[in-house]
Amino acid sequence: MKLSKNKIFRYLIPVFLVAVYAGYASLKVYGQETSADSSHAHGGEATEMVVEMDAQHAGAENHENHQEANHAENAHGEEKVDAGKLIMEHIADAHDWHIATLGHTHVTIPLPVIIKDDAGIKVFSSSRFEHGHATYEGYKLGEKGQIVAVNADGSENHEASFVDLSITKNVAAMMIAVILLCFIMLSIAGHYSKNRNKAPKGFANLVETLILFIRDEVAKPSIGPKYEKFLPYLLTIFFFIFFNNLLGLVPFFPGGANVTGNIAVTLVLALFTFVITSINGNSSYWGHIFMPPGVPKVLWILLIPIEIIGMLNKPIVLMIRLFANITAGHIIILGFFSLIFIFGAMNQYLGLGVSVLSVAFTTFMSFLELLVAFLQAYVFTLLSSLYFGSAVEEHHHEEHH
Amino acid sequence: MELVKPGLGLVFWMTLTFSIVLFILSKFAWKPILNSIREREDSINNALNAAEEARKQMDALKSDNEKLLNEARQERDNLLKEARDMKEEIISQAKKTADDEARRIVASANESIQAAKLKALNELKTQVAEISVDLAEKVLRKKMEDRSAQEAFVNENLKSISLK
Numbered sequence A: 001m002k003l004s005k006n007k008i009f010r011y012l013i014p015v016f017l018v019a020v021y022a023g024y025a026s027l028k029v030y031g032q033e034t035s036a037d038s039s040h041a042h043g044g045e046a047t048e049m050v051v052e053m054d055a056q057h058a059g060a061e062n063h064e065n066h067q068e069a070n071h072a073e074n075a076h077g078e079e080k081v082d083a084g085k086l087i088m089e090h091i092a093d094a095h096d097w098h099i100a101t102l103g104h105t106h107v108t109i110p111l112p113v114i115i116k117d118d119a120g121i122k123v124f125s126s127s128r129f130e131h132g133h134a135t136y137e138g139y140k141l142g143e144k145g146q147i148v149a150v151n152a153d154g155s156e157n158h159e160a161s162f163v164d165l166s167i168t169k170n171v172a173a174m175m176i177a178v179i180l181l182c183f184i185m186l187s188i189a190g191h192y193s194k195n196r197n198k199a200p201k202g203f204a205n206l207v208e209t210l211i212l213f214i215r216d217e218v219a220k221p222s223i224g225p226k227y228e229k230f231l232p233y234l235l236t237i238f239f240f241i242f243f244n245n246l247l248g249l250v251p252f253f254p255g256g257a258n259v260t261g262n263i264a265v266t267l268v269l270a271l272f273t274f275v276i277t278s279i280n281g282n283s284s285y286w287g288h289i290f291m292p293p294g295v296p297k298v299l300w301i302l303l304i305p306i307e308i309i310g311m312l313n314k315p316i317v318l319m320i321r322l323f324a325n326i327t328a329g330h331i332i333i334l335g336f337f338s339l340i341f342i343f344g345a346m347n348q349y350l351g352l353g354v355s356v357l358s359v360a361f362t363t364f365m366s367f368l369e370l371l372v373a374f375l376q377a378y379v380f381t382l383l384s385s386l387y388f389g390s391a392v393e394e395h396h397h398e399e400h401h
Numbered sequence B: 001m002e003l004v005k006p007g008l009g010l011v012f013w014m015t016l017t018f019s020i021v022l023f024i025l026s027k028f029a030w031k032p033i034l035n036s037i038r039e040r041e042d043s044i045n046n047a048l049n050a051a052e053e054a055r056k057q058m059d060a061l062k063s064d065n066e067k068l069l070n071e072a073r074q075e076r077d078n079l080l081k082e083a084r085d086m087k088e089e090i091i092s093q094a095k096k097t098a099d100d101e102a103r104r105i106v107a108s109a110n111e112s113i114q115a116a117k118l119k120a121l122n123e124l125k126t127q128v129a130e131i132s133v134d135l136a137e138k139v140l141r142k143k144m145e146d147r148s149a150q151e152a153f154v155n156e157n158l159k160s161i162s163l164k
Helices: A005-033 A048-059 A068-078 A083-091 A169-194 A202-223 A227-249 A263-280 A283-290 A297-346 A348-392 B008-143 B147-159
Strands: A096-102 A105-110 A112-117 A120-125 A139-141 A147-150 A162-164
Touching: A083 A297, A096 A169, A112 A147, A147 A162, A162 B008, A169 A202, A169 A227, A169 A263, A169 B008, A202 A227, A202 A348, A202 B008, A227 A263, A227 A297, A227 A348, A227 B008, A263 A297, A263 A348, A263 B008, A283 A297, A283 A348, A297 A348
Parallel strands: none
Antiparallel strands: A096 A105, A112 A120, A112 A162, A139 A147
16 A cells, blocks of 8 residues: 555546535535525635535435526525434435535435345335335335335335345445445465564554554553454454544545444444453453352342343443444534534624634534544444453452362 | 434444454454554564663673773782882892992901000000110110219119118
């Protein structure tokens, strides 16, 4: 992985051009919409996030009639920015991946919908739903973008039993992150097997620093001599969380999804830690839970449930900590951007003024989130290794009894 | 509530993906990377140990050299000291011998001077006595040339002799 400065710039130039064009396009759209009172110029503050915002609140109207007269009114009505809804829409999962809105065209990537019901497995593109306007194969998108079964007469059927295994935005983002992760790590592994006993160079050096950090500062002190068995898992969760956190901070495709801020993702990660802890728990680990040593047997009635709750508590804490931290970061950043539109709806100059503050705050928050991205990956890994450590630790006080 | 309700689809995909990733990375990434890191650390440790060993040997060699040098220096000092002592001894010996000799020479000179002096005095005494006797003889001979004076003298002396 040799990324010279020139190469990075070569990749950045198209991104920059797209951003500039998106800003220009949204400016033009605003100009058209408001030619009557010409009071909507704040599209000039073009950042990718702004484009996304435009897209969000222009989204609902897309498939309605597009007559200019109606539209101007419509747009006016839509000016009441519902920041809460906007943010929740971003944070929640979705069945298509919205990239940008250029003029009236939504650039979205339709993602595959996979539904398993009594009739078998159905696989089709989410574009069949036409953003919630169409019913396909007896299903449609509900209020919050979730898939709901539809009766023959078109009403929603909440009793229908089906499993939604769609490749949603989060699944797709996670897969992109995972492919990136595997690609980078495998190429680094290749670099290592090619350059035996030599100092690492470039990107491998950076990754090695992190690997050594996890090995020497996290795994070794918290697990003890048996750390090597757990090291692959710890490295995997660390880099998995770290990569997804970082990609979540990138405001445009293929980042921007809230993968590690989704409770399903953190649930699975925490479950993995829990299962590995339980599998590797030695007799003294389980003994402490089901036969707490050093207390009268009468108290076991009280202590065993407490110990079991404590055991289950650990993965739940892991799950909630990561979910809450990353979601909170996304909410704060989006909140600052929503301020621009909330104030812009009151008065365009107010919006412009606030945008300066918002961008400043968001920049600050983004730096903080970069720290959090690392910190949460570190904390998850550290706590996992502490749990593993408690599972394999040899307690020696049996000798005293 | 939508936010804290884990979606089943995502749980499924996440479990599947993560398991695959865990497998792939453990087998094809972490294993070779960690192994080669460990190998490198071992080789670095070995190199450091070897360097330490070499340094110790160097130190030992150096201290040996130092010891040898010190011994040689000591030896030289001893030799010098001995030589100096010897020189002083020789000088003092020579001085003593010379002194003794001088004293002996002076003493023998004194003796011979004394002897010569005694001899000379004796000779002088003898000569003085001979000269005195000669002179006395000559004086007496002169005085006794006159017969009457001799008789007078004898008579005079005879008078002073009283027989008892």
